[in-house]
Amino acid sequence: MSQLSEKELSALNDLLNEEELLVKKFQMLATHTSDTSVKNQMNEIADRHQNHFNKLYDHLS
Numbered sequence: 001m002s003q004l005s006e007k008e009l010s011a012l013n014d015l016l017n018e019e020e021l022l023v024k025k026f027q028m029l030a031t032h033t034s035d036t037s038v039k040n041q042m043n044e045i046a047d048r049h050q051n052h053f054n055k056l057y058d059h060l061s
Contacts, residue, residue, distance in 0.1 A: 004059070012056060019053035022046075 004012070023046050030042035 012059060015056050016053060019049050019056065022049040023053060 026042045026046035026049065030039045030046065033039050033042065
């Protein structure tokens with residue numbers, strides 16, 4: 001893989017931070033609901049953002 005520029009690294013870092021925040025938010029929302037359907041949806045969304053995070057992180061290696 002080619003070397004990433006400073007600007008690309010900065011953008012990637014921003015995206016990683018945003019995805020990490022979304023994972024935490026949706027996990028928190030899942031823990032604060034008693035509705036099983038809503039809990040499952042929040043966990044699925046958190047998993048989706050974790051997948052996004054992992055894919056972005058793979059660009060660093």
